[in-house]
Amino acid sequence: MSTVPTEAERAEDEALTRAAQRGEVAALARLLERHRPGMRAVALSVLGPGPDADDVMQEAALVALRRIGDVRDPAAVGPWLRMVVRNAGRAVLREARRTEPVADVPVPPVAPGSVTPEQVLDRHALRDWIWEAVEGLSPALRLPFVLRYFSLRLTSYQQIARACAIPVGTVRSRLSEARAQLARTLRATADDAHEETxxxxxxxxxxxxxxxxxxxxxxxxxxxxxxxxxxxxxxxxxxxxxxxxxxxxxxxxxxxxxxxxxxxxxxxxxxxxxxxxxxxxxxxxxxxxxxxxxxxxxxxxxxxxxxxxxxxxxxxxxxxxxxxxxxx
Missing domain, CATH: 3.10.450.50 (Nuclear Transport Factor 2; Chain: A,)
Known part of the structure; x- marks a missing residue:
């Protein structure tokens, strides 16, 4: 895709984003694949080549799964996805410079009175799809992942380390492994129907x-x-x-x-x-x-x-x- 999207590309982005916000898993998968090169370029520009860039790409995909309802201009989903990657990469850099925990990956604020991302997830099948995949993780991977992405107060690496009684470095490695496993599971189960949660x-x-x-x-x-x-x-x-x-x-x-x-x-x-x-x-x-x-x-x-x-x-x-x- 060119740096400046054409009208046809913007129209396709808008259609896919609206479908994803309605809970169509295939549409979200197409969006992520469609914008993967641009997202990858941002990750590399912030972190350089290596495992950190791979981790950030996986984390950005999970943020997109949970926060697609935040996108207020569906035709501009590309810049939103690249911003998610940039914020995740900057969080990794902050963590490398500090010993205390860093905040969770920042996402665009929700306008007052608008539907929250959690309410969006509560309304469509993406939540069920994600939860069924999370259930497939081993207990050692499941708890850090759930705390990081679904809790309100136990989201930092140090808080998770304390809750799980493991070193902070182990938290990071387990989250990386959990994201990789979850990505494979989500790709393999995109067409499955899952129980209502x-x-x-x-x-x-x-x-x-x-x-x-x-x-x-x-x-x-x-x-x-x-x-x-x-x-x-x-x-x-x-x-x-x-x-x-x-x-x-x-x-x-x-x-x-x-x-x-x-x-x-x-x-x-x-x-x-x-x-x-x-x-x-x-x-x-x-x-x-x-x-x-x-x-x-x-x-x-x-x-x-x-x-x-x-x-x-x-x-x-x-x-x-x-x-x-x-x-x-």
Whole structure:
């Protein structure tokens, strides 16, 4: 494609983009293939040849899958895709210069009042297609990938490393491997029909709220008996802290102290569920708990067999890194 697209090329881009926004997987695949040379040229100009450029191309494709609804001028999808690649490449360069985590790949802001990318995904088949492919990843690859691309608060490399109890370098290598595997799976399954995940996500939202309400009524033990494996393992900071008894004691202790949890985001797969919560401390003990917590749950035959708690670090007023002390 020439640097300045012709009217016919712009018209084709517009038609493909609108089709992709309606959930037509083949249209999105054609868009990515159509603009691959230009995207690759941007990656090479920012990073030079090598594995980083390959990683950025894979990451940009995933951003496009999730954020195609952001494109407000479908005829200009080419510049949007190249911008995604450029931003991803710059994030890699920032990470190379710094030891602390970098922000997730920037994407164009959503105009106030417009439909969010998550709402777009919730309406069409791309979400189901992506989720089915994610389920095919091994557990070691699935959790870092889900946190990076689907969570609200655990998206940086260092946060993922803490949640998964692995080095930051391992996070990056696992994400790279996950993206490569996912790309192969998505290409191979573009024409398949997959189960609806919207109902599963809605059910998980309801379960999170019901679990917390039951806990406040003193019925958390019943919930654990009904929905958790008998030998459920409780983890934090990469360590096994205990099992069912500690899980019950921790919830009872927080409730007795006046702490309440409020769900703010839910990620619901068949084998991995993440509930991100705000922690609301009592007015007389505002620092009792960190500001938030993620419940990272693995499932075996529909029952929780492992629960990892990953707390949002407390902010510090002096600009130093936030505290990462564990809390149960």
């Amino acid at each position: 919207r109902a599963r996500t809605g059910a998980s939202w309801a379960e999170a709220r019901e679990t917390l309400a039951a806990a406040e009524r003193g019925e958390f033990a019943r919930v654990v008996a009904d929905r958790y494996a008998r030998d459920v393992v409780l983890r934090a900071g990469g360590e096994v802290l205990g099992g069912r008894a500690l899980l019950l004691a921790g919830m009872d202790g927080d409730l007795a102290a006046g702490v309440r949890q409020r769900p703010v985001h839910v990620i619901a797969g068949r084998s991995l569920v993440v509930w991100e919560m705000d922690l609301v401390n009592p007015s007389d003990a505002p620092d009792h708990c960190p500001p938030g917590v993620a419940w990272i749950m693995t499932l075996d035959q529909g029952r929780v067999d492992s629960l990892t708690l990953c707390h949002t670090p407390r902010p510090r007023s002096d600009g130093a890194p936030a505290s990462d002390e564990p809390h149960v």
